[in-house]
Every structure is written in C-alpha cells, then in structure tokens.
Amino acid sequence: MVELQTTWGWLPAIYLFLGGLGAGAFLTVSILRLAKPGRFKKTVTGGVWTAVVALAIGLLALVSEVAKPFQAMILFKSFVNGSSWMAVGAWLLFATIIVFALSALFTTDKIADWLGSVVKPLGRARDGINKALAIIGIPCALAVAAYTGVLLSAAPAIPLWGSWLLPVLFTVSALDTGVAAVAIFATVLEKDEGVHGVRTALEWAVVCLVVLEAIVLAAFVLTMQGAGSNEAVSVGLLTNGVLSVQFWLLVVVVGLGVPLVAALVQVVVSRRKGGGKIAPAVPVGGATCALVGGFTLRFLVLSAGLHAALISPAALQAAQNMVMLIS
Amino acid sequence: MAKQYGFYMDTERCIKCWACEVACKQWNGIEAGTIARRKVHEVESGTFPNVTRKFVSMSCMHCGDPACAKVCPAGAISKRGEDGIVVVDKEKCIGCRYCFFACPFGVPQYTDAGMDKCDCCIGNGVTPGDMPHCVATCPTQALQYGEMGELAEKVAGKKARQMADSATKPSVVVS
Numbered sequence: 001m002v003e004l005q006t007t008w009g010w011l012p013a014i015y016l017f018l019g020g021l022g023a024g025a026f027l028t029v030s031i032l033r034l035a036k037p038g039r040f041k042k043t044v045t046g047g048v049w050t051a052v053v054a055l056a057i058g059l060l061a062l063v064s065e066v067a068k069p070f071q072a073m074i075l076f077k078s079f080v081n082g083s084s085w086m087a088v089g090a091w092l093l094f095a096t097i098i099v100f101a102l103s104a105l106f107t108t109d110k111i112a113d114w115l116g117s118v119v120k121p122l123g124r125a126r127d128g129i130n131k132a133l134a135i136i137g138i139p140c141a142l143a144v145a146a147y148t149g150v151l152l153s154a155a156p157a158i159p160l161w162g163s164w165l166l167p168v169l170f171t172v173s174a175l176d177t178g179v180a181a182v183a184i185f186a187t188v189l190e191k192d193e194g195v196h197g198v199r200t201a202l203e204w205a206v207v208c209l210v211v212l213e214a215i216v217l218a219a220f221v222l223t224m225q226g227a228g229s230n231e232a233v234s235v236g237l238l239t240n241g242v243l244s245v246q247f248w249l250l251v252v253v254v255g256l257g258v259p260l261v262a263a264l265v266q267v268v269v270s271r272r273k274g275g276g277k278i279a280p281a282v283p284v285g286g287a288t289c290a291l292v293g294g295f296t297l298r299f300l301v302l303s304a305g306l307h308a309a310l311i312s313p314a315a316l317q318a319a320q321n322m323v324m325l326i327s
Numbered sequence: 328m329a330k331q332y333g334f335y336m337d338t339e340r341c342i343k344c345w346a347c348e349v350a351c352k353q354w355n356g357i358e359a360g361t362i363a364r365r366k367v368h369e370v371e372s373g374t375f376p377n378v379t380r381k382f383v384s385m386s387c388m389h390c391g392d393p394a395c396a397k398v399c400p401a402g403a404i405s406k407r408g409e410d411g412i413v414v415v416d417k418e419k420c421i422g423c424r425y426c427f428f429a430c431p432f433g434v435p436q437y438t439d440a441g442m443d444k445c446d447c448c449i450g451n452g453v454t455p456g457d458m459p460h461c462v463a464t465c466p467t468q469a470l471q472y473g474e475m476g477e478l479a480e481k482v483a484g485k486k487a488r489q490m491a492d493s494a495t496k497p498s499v500v501v502s
Binding site: 007008065066067068069071072074075080083084085086087090154156157158161305307308309 | 398400401420421422424428429430431432433437441
C-alpha cells in the first residue's frame, strides 16, 4: 500500500485551482474587452471580479497552508532567494492581484464613477486605463496560470511533478476553467443582444481547450509511465490505483467529456437555421462540470505526488546499492 | 576547494544499538515522540538461505550542492562556506515544506519552530569541525566524522563509496 502525498494538504490544491481559474477568467474577459470595447458589460464585470476573488481566496489558502503565515511576508521584504521559484512566484502573484484588483475597480461602473468624480482625470482616462490594465494583465494571467504548474515541477524530489508537461497541463486547464466561469456569466447575466456570438465563440474555445487538455493530459500520463519506476508508481495511483475512480470519473468524464459534449451541442444548435434556442442549463452545466474537473485535477496531481524517498527510500536505496557494490 | 565536513558510516561495525539516534535527540533537546534528525536503517540483501543485513545510520547529508537551499523561498537554508555544514535559520523559515519536496533523501522534518535537521551539533555548542554527539557516542566507532579529504584517506584501503546522487553531492561515505 502506497501512501498518498500529505505534506501539502488540500489548501494548496485550492490555490492551484483558484489561481488558474482567476488567471483564465481574466484572460478571457480581457480578450473579449479588447476585441469588443465597451460591450458585454455584465460578462466582463463578472469575469474580472471572479478573477480577483478567486486569486485572493487562492492566495489566502496558500498563506494559511504554511506554518508561519506572518513570517511568510518576509518574501516581500526583498528578493530573498532568486533561485527559488516560490520566491519569484510570490512577487508575480503580488503584482498580478494588484493589476486584477485595479481592473475590477475601474470596470465596475459605480466605483469607477465615484473615482472619476473624486479625481477628474481618472474619470476621463477610464477607458484607456481599462485597456492598459487588460493588456498588462494578459501576460500576468498567463504567468500565474503557468506558475501553478512550475511551483510543483520545480520540486526535484517528486517524480510525478518533474516534467515541463505539468505547467502546460495546468495552464491549459486554467484557461479551460476560466472560459467556463466566463461562459456562466455570459449565459446567466448578459443582456447585450450580441451575446449569442460571444457564447458561440466561448463554446468553440471550450471545444479547442478540452481537446488540447486531453492531449496534454494523455502525453503527461504516457510520459510518466515511461519515465521510470518511481514515476510509474505515482501515475499508477491515478490511472489504476486508489485515485483512479476520481481520475477517470471526475477529471476525464466530468471535467473533459461533459463540457465537450455540452459545447458541441450548443455549436450545432446555434448553426441550425432559425437560430435554435437552447436551455441555459446546458452551458451552465457544462461549465460547472469543467470547474469540478479542474479542481479534481489539481487535487489528484498533488495527492499522487509521492516523494522519491518514500517510494523507494533514496537514502536507503543508495546505501543498499553501495553495500552491494562493496560486498 | 573550501572545507567540507561529512560523515563516514562503517556498516561492518554498526551493531544497531541506536545510541546515535538517542544522543542526537538528547543533545539537541528534541521532544520525545516527534521527529528524529538521525535514523538507523536496516538494509537486507540476498535470498534465503544467504540473507545478510547491514545497518546504516543516516541524517542530513550536508550536500555539496544542497537542493533544499536552492528552493527555499525565505532564504532560511544556507551552506556555510567555512565548513560546508548546511544550516537552517528557524527564525526565517516560514514552514512551507517546499524543501521536503526538493531533498532527494526526504531529510527535512518540521516542528512548530520550523524546519529541523542535523546541523552537526553546532547549534548545541559543539565547535564546528569537532565530533557531533552521535559520533562521540557511537560505541563501535561505526559512525565517524571529519573533513571529506580525511575521510577519503581513512577508507582508502576499503571498498568504500561516497553516497551517490549526481545532482546534490552528499557528504557521506559508506563502507
């Protein structure tokens, strides 16, 4: 019986998910905002606030996982250790949450109007500020999405995490969940008459991202199976071990299969002549399933991240090899 | 090259009495039932009826290129230039446990104060370079301590190997 990784519990998994979700949502609405300036207010506002709240809760989860949260603020005193990805990531997250928060403030009409009335130039420059924040925010969001995977893949003693495919997988999944969150707003809240086109575009994005994510996930699993015995043991937990039900059911079927089917149904229906109507339950259900799958993926990758020294105690193994060499 | 102190483990001499583990806990004031900086492992080899077992006492390897120090976001782990001992500044440690994911031997352990591992007893008053208490206690001199060059001379006639890990260069010799 192999024990699961428990050094990091479920709080980092929440961060990995929410950080990716926030980044993906911000990216999606920023593209929407740059493509169609001044339109789809409700979708853009909802998406930006989702990004801020998700990232903020994710950061709280991350900080509460460490034993000394207040001491953790030392990361912001200076660049204490440039070779540590966690130190780099702390600064990245700090900068990104500021960009996201500013963007949310300037996107919300009431707050932006009030700011404009207090400081006149801010009111006049609002559109420009929003555009600038969207442009600065896109690379930040991409970096935050990738960093969730880099954080894990930079830990050399965990065989399962030691692949550049992990940041790629988490980035694609982040975009996928972000698009899903924005699609919910576009379906439920949006009143703009052009929303139909946006929803179709989002569904096409879902189709592409789900297919891409499935390919990357398959590549990740196959790479790990062929990488060595330690990697194979870890990934075996997902494919046919104690986590296999969650993996196949929640990540593959619920997280990839259902959103793909839901998106395809909508694309097909919207192409029918006369613009077929579809119940909001289909897009919202598909998006919710994508979110469930995204969270489960983070949780499972974290749980299956067995330490090399625990699978085959490295110290012991090294000693054993030596004992054999010398005797 | 800068000085590098390390351990020499002579498996021919170890009788698995755990004196090193106990001395380590006593001198470093480690609470009972919590962590252990040093552990005695048993290595079995062969198949019946030709089974042998050897004992190996292991702690932090004070690696030449410590992976733990590289990933620490708080800069709390450092390698001393004068003697190569890898030390933790518990005041700085934030308790993120990232170093556990980096160390190939799973050495870092955690208490409320922060990450805890062997510091060759310099934290409890032993002069750097002098014998740590585990070594001083060992009744059979199975566990020895010294500058890596000296240790290499000591094992020159024996079939000894430095602990192998290509990435981190552990400062431990086993024979």
